[in-house]
Amino acid sequence: MPAAVPLHPDALSERGDLDLLQRFQSLDALLAEHDYFWKPRPFETVHPSWRHAHPELYNAVSRLSDAEVDICSTEPARFQDIAQPFFPWLQELLRASELVAASSRPLTFSSFDAVHAPGRKWRQVTAFAAALPPLSGRVHDWCSGKGHLARAITGANDVTMYCFELDAQLCESGQALADKQKLPIRYVRQDLLQPFDSYKEEYRGGWRLGLHACGQLHVNLLRACVEGAADGLAIAPCCYHKLCLGAHYQPLSAAARQASLTLSLKDVSLSVQETVTASAKERAQREKESQWRLGFDALQRQLRNKDEYLPTPSLPKAMLNGDFTAFCAWAAQEKQLILPEDIDYVQFAAAGRSRYREVRRIELVRHLFRRPLEIWLALDRALFLQEQGYEVTMREFCSREITPRNILLVGRRQKDSTNESGLSAC
Ligand SMILES: C[S@@+](CC[C@H](N)C(=O)[O-])C[C@H]1O[C@@H](n2cnc3c(N)ncnc32)[C@H](O)[C@@H]1O
Structure with missing residues (x-):
């Protein structure tokens, strides 16, 4: 395994940005070298394999109280402090994962638009719009949804917007809102996973935007930008693991094709595991469901006499109002297992709670690599461009x-660059 590439101080630009390739190589080496900490999923593996090689770390995380785990789960920096003495390379990993905040233009947005967008979504949209360079001419919004971003952009820039969206109802209501405000926005209903004629004269050049276009959709956007010689683009990628073909991640850049790290789509999903939107009730429900699933996992391992995780389908939410015994009956039926009469459900429920306690602590270690992996994936897109x-x-x-x-x-197209990529749209 190659040693980590230390970041040279010259890799910093005037604004504090790190050189993209150096950053990628540093992350690649560290993520690959330490993949046994983050590739195995604690939910599926009883006890982490690394506990024998790192007993002090295992003891330190096992000793954390539930309150400490709660804090570390919501504030990653707290666990980074705890992990630091065990991982001499952690600073390097965090340094390569750190991003500078985008400078923000002081734009004003119409209060009419805010009424139509849910609070958190509107804050995302306005922050994204304010972080863009001044735009003019033709701008495409990929996976536009109802067009909150398009309305924010047209209010603040001299542009004509095209919104590309699959959902007919979103196209209709978005167009109605734009027409009501007499905004220069045109909706195009389009499945952007299908080959798309980005060479059409009407669609060439201009800027392309993609705020949270999932997985393959933003990858197609990048490819269409290159093919259609877009002047520039701005994307906030998400759901890197979704809508992709095959079980493995397909690198986009030459740098990632030569990387040490190879990823299954399951590995990739770690990068987007963090949520900050769940309510206390949702968190409590998720906790109950996880404990039940882990309790059933202990039961099925014993029943099948196989020390192997057995995935169960997603749960009808109403079932969470029932009890563990009913859950086991449902899960067993789904997996075509016969449950004997004499199962000690109290014991398996307790095993589920105990596994859950460990899973949460081992996830803290795994989550040290979550943002670095997301940055690695984003860098693959940046280097491709x-x-x-x-x-x-x-x-x-x-x-x-x-x-x-x-x-x-x-990304801004360099004026003397020509497209010799020969890439296909999807
Ligand atoms: C996460 S939402 C983002 C919406 C919007 N950009 C925003 O940030 O509010 C993703 C959008 O992609 C659209 N979408 C999903 N699959 C699509 C496809 N195959 N082609 C075009 N749009 C698609 C969905 O209907 C949805 O509006």
């Missing part, structure tokens, strides 16, 4: 409390 003749910056457009999917990639 660089290779295709775009000048790229990678910043944070808002705080993680507004959305943890807060990475903003902005």
Whole structure:
């Protein structure tokens, strides 16, 4: 395994940005070298394999109280402090994962628009719009939804917007809102997973935006930008693991194709595991469900006489109002297992609670790698654009409390670059 590439101080630009390739190589080496901490899923594996090689770390996390685990789960920096003495390379990993905040233009937005967008979504939209360079001419919004971003952009820039969206109802209500305000926005109903004629004269050049276009959708957006010689683009990627073909992550850039790290789509999903939006009730429900699933896992391992995780389908939410015994009956039926009469449900419920206690603590270690992995994936996109003749910056457009999917990639096509990629749209 290659040693981590230390970041050289010259890798810093005037604004404090790190060189993208150096950053990528540093993250790649560290993520690959320490993948036994984050690739195995604690929910599926009883006890982490690393506990024998790192007994002090295992004891330290096992000793954490529930209150400490709660704090570390919501404030990653707290657990980084605890983990630091065990991981001499942690500072390097965190340093390579740190992003500079995007500078923000002082824009004013119409209060009419805010009424139509839920609070947190509107804060994301306005932060994203304010972090963009001044725009003019033709701008495409990919996966526009109801067009909150398009309305914010047209209010603050001299542009004509095209909103591309699959959902007919969102297109209709978005167009109605834009027409009511006489905004220059045109909706195009389009399945952006299907081959899309980005060479059409009408769609060439201009800027392309993608705020939280999932997985393959934003990858298609990048490819369409290159093919359609877009002047620039700005994306906030999300759901890197979704809508992709195959079980493995397909690197976009030459740098990622030569990387040490190889990823299954399951590995990739770690990058978006953080949520900041769940209510206390939702968190309590999730906790109950996890404990039940882990209790059933202990039961099925004994029943099948196989020390192996057995995935169960998603649960009808009403079932959470019932009890553990009913849950086991449902899960057994789903997996075609016969439950004997004499099962000690109290014991298996307790085993579920105990496994859950360990899973939460082991997840803290795993989550040290969550943001670095997300940055690695975003860098793959940034380096792909660089290779295709775009000048790229990678910043944070808002705080993680507004959305943890807060990475903003902005690419501007270098005037002398020609598209020789021969890429296909999907
Ligand atoms: C997470 S939402 C983001 C919406 C909007 N950009 C925003 O930030 O408010 C993703 C959007 O992608 C749309 N979408 C999903 N699959 C699509 C596809 N195959 N083609 C076009 N749009 C799609 C959904 O209908 C949804 O509006």
